[in-house]
Amino acid sequence: MKSKALLIEDKKKLSYRSIDVPEVGDYEVLFHTQAVSLCTVDRRTYLGTRKHPFPFLGGHECSGIIEKVGRGVVEVQPGDHAIFTSAYCMQCQLDREGKGTQCKNKQKMPQRANLHGGMIMGGGLSEYIVIPAWQIIKIPFDLDFNAAALTEPLACTVHSIKKANIQFGETVVIIGLGIMGYFHLKLSLMRGARVIVSEKDKKRQERAHEQGAWMVIDPTKQNLVEKVRSMTNGLGADVVINTIPSQGVWQDAIDVLSPYGRLIAYSSQDAKDKIGIDFGMIHSKEIQIIGTLNPTLTDNEEAVKMIAYGLIDMTPVIDASYPFDQGIEAFQKAIAPGMYRVVIRY
Ligand SMILES: [Zn+2]
Structure with missing residues (x-):
């Protein structure tokens, strides 16, 4: 299937493109992005201060809705709201010992969308992506997608x-x-x-x-x-x-x-x-x-709970929210000095 994506084509150059999303396989879900926050990696890649192959599909601070599930997916079902985590393989020793921040296989995991270019653990700047079920954490239906998108930094x-x-x-x-x-x-x-x-x-x-x-x-x-x-x-x-x-x-x-x-x-x-x-x-x-680097799956679970229970006020760190078709304006806003997070809404 096709998905509309906002790609960083080159230094300070963004464009919307239709990209292919893989078929949902066993133990995978189709994730329909609702909110994505522009993190430092996205901003630095856009500004060209971080070396990465172009075109680059960013967006790893993300929340959305499960659209479809493959065979073997038991915890979530279509319609559930969720966030996704980093690309833990859950097959290496480090992941299984709770040290998944250092997962050896993140780069070897199947791409969440088909793109000949750069894409690390993200993909949230695409309307749809395909993700292994163990990288998905369910969130409550009444939780604001913007706040939930900030699970990863928390x-x-x-x-x-x-x-x-x-x-x-x-x-x-x-x-x-x-x-x-x-x-x-x-x-x-x-x-x-x-x-x-x-x-x-x-x-x-x-x-x-x-x-x-x-x-x-x-x-x-x-x-x-x-x-x-x-x-x-x-x-x-x-x-x-x-x-x-x-x-x-x-x-x-x-x-x-x-x-x-x-x-x-x-x-x-x-x-x-x-x-x-x-x-x-x-x-x-x-x-x-x-x-200390990024979070483990456990840290993500705990962050989701804290956001869902309202234990951390997320409003001070969301500077602005833009619709997806104003993604270029959103990037412009995000690179202004002093910004915390700018969120794009689908
Ligand atoms: Zn691993």
Whole structure:
């Protein structure tokens, strides 16, 4: 069958094209996209700052309706509302041990739509896609599709917060209040932390205050390390979560840690910008440096529940919503500075 898709044809070039969708096989579902949020990967591919083959079909933050199910699909049926997860194979050791963020076979999974070009775990910028049943999570019928489309970014931070192992009354520093900083803030508060946000943007500073940050530091005006030490008997933060892909913040992120502190390396980092680490200090202060990438299936399940129960307010991170035929305008809006998420509705 044919499906209308919004493709990134080349750097800063988008077009609508009719693409083929595979037949629904055993253990697969036909997913009819309802809402897709334009994430950083989509925006960077569009701007050409992220290398990927063109044409590129993006959209991995997505919600929709199950249209058809293949033999062997037992949990969902046509008409169900759902989100999809990353392309876990569920056949490798890592997936089966709950370490699916590192699934070895994501690239080998059948494409969700037939496209000679680039398409990673997404496909949500196509009206229809075909997905294995184990990558589908049902959502309630009354749940807003826009909010549900943000399951994946929330689930990324669920994964990260679990690794941070925050205890009641701990001091957590979050560097950057983009969408990921926002989710980390809300989840850290749920875990009983006192949260200090480091953010230089005025609007985002205000948002951090509104959303429960204990203190907001402007790193261009205040010394983060000194400020946090002055609030913690000179010890430093129990947990530091860095959400900014900037080489300059890592040294502060390490220096601000207390003994036994945990540094969560959430943000991606360009491999060419190596950062020197003092392993003697890591040894003597008993510091942990913890990497975190995307969510596991379990993290996605938990994020769906939190959105469905209204435990996390999703409205502050949805800047705008555009109909699918205004997808080009949606991309223009999404690349403007300071945007959290722009959603496209089918
Ligand atoms: Zn796998």
